[in-house]
Amino acid sequence: MAEILLRVEKLYKRFGGLVATDRLDFEVERGELHALIGPNGAGKTTFIHQLSGALESDGGRILFDAQEITTRSLHERVRLGLARSYQITSVFRRFSVLHNLMLAVLARSGSSVRFWRPLSQEPALFDEAKAIAARVGLVGREHVIAATLAHGEQRQLEVGLALATDASLLLLDEPMAGMGPDESQRMIELIAGLKAVVTVLLVEHDMDAVFRLADRISVLVSGRIIATGAPEAIRANAEVKRAYLGDEGPA
Amino acid sequence: MHRSLTIAVLLLLLVFPLAAKHWGQLFYVSFAARILIFALAATSLNLILGYGGMVSFGHAAFVGAGAYTVAILMAEGVRSAWVSWPLAVLVSAAFALVIGAISLRTRGVYFIMITLAFAQMMYYVFISMRAYGGEDGLNLASRSRLGFGVDLADDLVFYYVVLAIAASTLYLLHRLLNARFGQVIQAIRENEARMEAIGFPTYRYKLICFVIAGGVAGLAGALIANQNSFVSPNLLQWTQSGTLMLMVILGGVGYLYGGVLGALVFLVLEEVLSSYTIHWQLGVGVVLLIIVLYARQGLVGLIAALAQRRTAGG
Numbered sequence: 285m286a287e288i289l290l291r292v293e294k295l296y297k298r299f300g301g302l303v304a305t306d307r308l309d310f311e312v313e314r315g316e317l318h319a320l321i322g323p324n325g326a327g328k329t330t331f332i333h334q335l336s337g338a339l340e341s342d343g344g345r346i347l348f349d350a351q352e353i354t355t356r357s358l359h360e361r362v363r364l365g366l367a368r369s370y371q372i373t374s375v376f377r378r379f380s381v382l383h384n385l386m387l388a389v390l391a392r393s394g395s396s397v398r399f400w401r402p403l404s405q406e407p408a409l410f411d412e413a414k415a416i417a418a419r420v421g422l423v424g425r426e427h428v429i430a431a432t433l434a435h436g437e438q439r440q441l442e443v444g445l446a447l448a449t450d451a452s453l454l455l456l457d458e459p460m461a462g463m464g465p466d467e468s469q470r471m472i473e474l475i476a477g478l479k480a481v482v483t484v485l486l487v488e489h490d491m492d493a494v495f496r497l498a499d500r501i502s503v504l505v506s507g508r509i510i511a512t513g514a515p516e517a518i519r520a521n522a523e524v525k526r527a528y529l530g531d532e533g534p535a
Numbered sequence: 536m537h538r539s540l541t542i543a544v545l546l547l548l549l550v551f552p553l554a555a556k557h558w559g560q561l562f563y564v565s566f567a568a569r570i571l572i573f574a575l576a577a578t579s580l581n582l583i584l585g586y587g588g589m590v591s592f593g594h595a596a597f598v599g600a601g602a603y604t605v606a607i608l609m610a611e612g613v614r615s616a617w618v619s620w621p622l623a624v625l626v627s628a629a630f631a632l633v634i635g636a637i638s639l640r641t642r643g644v645y646f647i648m649i650t651l652a653f654a655q656m657m658y659y660v661f662i663s664m665r666a667y668g669g670e671d672g673l674n675l676a677s678r679s680r681l682g683f684g685v686d687l688a689d690d691l692v693f694y695y696v697v698l699a700i701a702a703s704t705l706y707l708l709h710r711l712l713n714a715r716f717g718q719v720i721q722a723i724r725e726n727e728a729r730m731e732a733i734g735f736p737t738y739r740y741k742l743i744c745f746v747i748a749g750g751v752a753g754l755a756g757a758l759i760a761n762q763n764s765f766v767s768p769n770l771l772q773w774t775q776s777g778t779l780m781l782m783v784i785l786g787g788v789g790y791l792y793g794g795v796l797g798a799l800v801f802l803v804l805e806e807v808l809s810s811y812t813i814h815w816q817l818g819v820g821v822v823l824l825i826i827v828l829y830a831r832q833g834l835v836g837l838i839a840a841l842a843q844r845r846t847a848g849g
Binding site: 379 | 707710711713714715716717718719722725726728729730731732733734735736737740743
């Protein structure tokens with residue numbers, strides 16, 4: 285039995301009369317690439333916000349790396365090794381690629397309440413940032429200002445920022461959002477390359493990408509996980525077909 | 536080029552009072568000291584407003600707290616600058632800690648309003664302090680004592696002490712802004728949510744920044760109390776916070792020398808225009824309008840852009 289890295293128990297969230305996360309149980313094993321799919325309005329975004337710490341839960345527990353993190357803040361969870369990327373690109377637009385990644389490296393390199401030594405004299409930080417840039421396919425683009433990158437490159441930087449935190453679990457929230465076929469292909473290769481180094485929870489609409497990348501897939505419908513399993517099993521699951529894949533199910 | 540300009544300005548600031556004294560124009564020395572003190576206060580506001588992205592509308596409260604600390608200690612018989620000036624910094628920093636801890640939980644216009652509200656509360660606290668002059672303010676028996684034969688009552692000496700403090704504080708802030716801490720607060724200004732998401736406790740960093748700015752403002756306040764030999768609640772009034780903000784916007788939000796140039800231009804404008812008309816603020820308003828409309832980055836930003844164009848063109 286593989287080690288459980290993330291365990292979610294009876295997680296609950298309601299907005300007024302609407303139950304967005306309905307006593308949800310969920311597990312991610314260490315080392316796997318776990319995809320989370322579900323129709324629009326299933327509660328994926330709410331669930332991701334609860335996992336990352338951007339949104340407080342109304343009930344249930346989240347255990348990460350055998351620690352309870354249900355009430356931990358977003359930045360504390362990152363320090364424990366649970367980092368996320370955003371569906372809507374949120375990088376430091378006026379800073380260079382390298383500066384962006386360096387900030388994420390900085391966050392885990394001791395206290396930054398330091399007032400004297402110029403940051404430019406800490407080359408180790410920039411070396412690590414360069415390595416991350418290479419990892420997400422931004423070699424040769426390190427000194428470009430983030431805002432002037434192509435859309436696909438900005439998405440790569442978005443994933444790079446999460447990766448640079450050195451997290452043990454990455455929540456990738458629709459990394460292919462708004463991408464053309466070529467860019468998607470590059471992102472799929474990038475994520476495939478991450479599988480060896482980090483556990484990934486991938487939320488994605490692109491079914492082609494999901495079925496190519498995932499070790500296991502969970503299906504979220506109406507705030508609950510209705511099925512979890514290997515891609516073939518999910519493909520064959522009648523309940524999933526009915527609830528989600530419908531007519532446009534993958535061939 | 537940047538460094539040589541700094542050195543040239545510093546040399547000018549060192550030599551000019553001697554020339555002024557030679558021609559018997561000591562008034563200009565006092566005026567220059569006043570500019571330097573306000574440069575310090577405006578720079579401390581620029582640290583949170585320009586670099587930290589926290590638009591505080593209550594900065595005069597910290598200046599006033601520092602000034603009153605010196606004045607009250609003086610009234611109680613403590614004249615040593617070595618005691619009262621550091622205490623002024625600590626008292627203002629402590630106020631900034633309490634006010635910041637609460638205010639920084641809000642954002643945008645609410646942050647502006649809550650810092651303003653706190654400053655007004657402090658303004659009324661000092662008005663109600665009858666023992667220390669209340670509304671009428673409080674005269675200082677003398678300027679603080681530095682010892683070592685340095686007599687602050689001499690305007691020339693006072694000027695050099697102010698210059699030393701302003702220059703070294705600016706240098707410290709320059710170091711801070713390029714070190715980890717400064718880079719973190721500037722990144723928080725750019726994208727606070729993402730800073731959280733890569734693992735920074737942003738609230739803590741902002742609060743530390745707010746406290747440092749408060750402390751520096753307190754130091755400026757201690758110097759103002761000394762220069763005027765008088766403090767009054769007016770120091771804490773919201774219009775004073777507005778003046779500091781004007782200086783920062785005039786000079787350049789988020790530029791190290793923004794507060795300095797802003798204080799210089801504002802006070803010179805005030806001095807020159809007020810000799811012609813009591814409506815001098817109209818003139819300042821016109822200049823501010825021009826800056827806001829045509830040079831958003833303030834005077835330092837404008838100069839930097841012109842210099843860049845010249846290098847690019849030549």
